[in-house]
Amino acid sequence: VCTSRFWFNYRHVANTLSVYRSVKRLGIPDSHIVLMLADDMACNPRNPKPATVFSHKNMELNVYGDDVEVDYRSYEVTVENFLRVLTGRIPPSTPRSKRLLSDDRSNILIYMTGHGGNGFLKFQDSEEITNVELADAFEQMWQKRRYNELLFIIDTCQGASMYERFYSPNIMALASSQVGEDSLSHQPDLGIGVHLMDRYTFYVLEFLEEIHPASQTNMNDLFQVCPKSLCVSTPGHRTDLFQRDPQKVLITDFFGSVRKVEITTETLSLDRDVAGFESK
């Protein structure tokens, strides 16, 4: 979810698109991703390189790519829509791609970025979502068993305040900075004229580029990404609500999708000649 509008918040859209890209590369199909972007940077009239969103000023990686599927765009990214997607209280006319059709065996990854403060995240420069509302929404999801395990990553200023109030089981949270600290952006690009990415997500993207679908890297490695020397802010994480040991949790459990398969050993025996049916 990217919650910021306006051209100078280019970096938030780049953050979100880079996580989207990694997740797709590791195997999650578009039908299982809900992407919310509050503004369009690739086709923004101020973009000197149209139809691209870059993550680094060396212009190597175009995170916009060829097959981005944005589910909620522009003014549809509101606190109300976000909470509706999470809790499932969606009007019946909403199409399948805009819903979160998860069940009790789904692992969900939620990534949010934008401008935030102590206990809130700003949506579209006009409204906020508080940490209490987020915690309540997760509790509603837990009550209806809409998730098996949930990983919540947030890259904003004072991000750690957003996960302080969670109380539902099986949630792990990561934030880019502690309360009272600001998350800083990585570097500006003089050609495009804005900062391209935030530091925390930049290093997370670098980390994720090394992962492939069969990788065995676990969550503890993700916690080490972006130490204070590189990031200036102190990333935080919260694992007390999570039942498994983070050491044993694979990155691909959340960022990728590896299914359990079984070999089919039984067959049904069918009567070949079934009278009375005409094939049209």
Add this chain to the structure above:
Amino acid sequence: VQLVVPMAVVFGQGSVPGDLPRPLPFRDVQEMEISVNLRTSVMSRYEMRYRSTTGQEEAALAAATAREADAALHLLQDTTFGSLTMYVVPETSSLLPQGTNVFVGKHRSALVRAVGSLAALQARLREVTQVMSFTASSIAAALSDRVPDGQLSPDARRYLKSSLGYEITFSLLNPDPKSHTVDWDIEGAVNRYVKPVLDKLSLVANFSVDSQILYYAVLGVTPRYDKESSSFLLSAHSLPHVINPVEARLGSSAASLYPVLNFLLYVPERSHSPLYIQDKDGAPVSTNAFHSPRWGGIMVYNVEAPASPQASLPLHVDVDMARVMEVFLAQLRLLFGLSREEVPPEFLLESPGNEGLADWELDHLLWAHTVENIATVSTTLTSLAQLLDKIGNIVIKDDVASEVYRAVASVQSAVTKLSLGHLHAAFQASKEAVTSSERAFFDPSLLHLLYFPDDQKFAIYIPLFLPMAVPILLSLAKIVRETRLRKKEPTKMD
């Protein structure tokens, strides 16, 4: 919650054990508690009626094979959902082949070979009921979200959750259209083989069937070439990575919200033919298919190499739909949890033929889904009540309220019907209860965006009211001072 199974045990001539407590016919009740976690348990009650055979039944039991006997007996039975009838034949009877002690028919009856004493017979009958109705583990699987982690058997987590409908999609993947033109008569196959099975399952849920053909869709994994068998092999541990790249290209109907079951038929490219799937021990799998719980199944269909190497491309391939459907329907059964693997060795199970599943397997599903539905409804309604307690200012619309009342009434009726042994009616009531409770819980009007932290309340109201309040309070103070002064004045003048 009490699950009641009405059973009849019918003794054929010469099979009555010597130590019956009372003369036939008589009734007996056995109860068993299945405890799911510390606070939840389900009582199961087997109401058994023991009697001896009637003349007609005796004539039916005189048939040549067990299957014919079962077919003849089916016409004389009481076949309500959930009930079981067990016919006890003499120990020396030749109806059951050597080495089998129980024959389970495809309706709701079984033929059991007699044992010496009543206790031993009852033990055998208990085994039969476990196979034909429900076991502790199948009930625990249905209530899997209440069981503490680690106590569930691994296959309890596989089965499809009970839902009001399922969408079944058959897809043909042809990665190499230049070499193979594949024709599959999917419509005919669906009508001939799939429809009977879905018709039988239509009690459980609504099914919709689609099919599609995808060209240039490749598996995400490159198979290895094996020189010994001169074929390509896909090993078991690379199978999980096959599904994801394909799934991105499988569509799904935009309008329906039902879970989707995908069945894929993959025709390998000419350069990778023939392709076999290897199991963990390295042996090729006879069905050449694998399935993923809660998702669907994939089968690899190898095309025979043409007789002459100069045959013109593309080769025309007519898919043998019967062979394909045998595998897909078996996978469908496994996805629903109907496996025949855990049956004790001396049982002989009749094959259900084109209907796909026996009546008692349907009962299996109904028991599990009814229990699961009742549990879901109670969790949903409880959490809805808790939500409304916490957030006092949500407005409940009238239709939400009526859905809640309807859900409560339906779930009560489902529990009552279960305790009377009416499985079908109980299942229908539980389905209604689930529909109503889901509609009530997920009603779009129940969204609350009404959290105001205290400091925000102060921040909003103080700048508004403080400037107004200051002159008011000052003038009130002035009025009070003046009235006090005026009261002192008269006493001074006097």
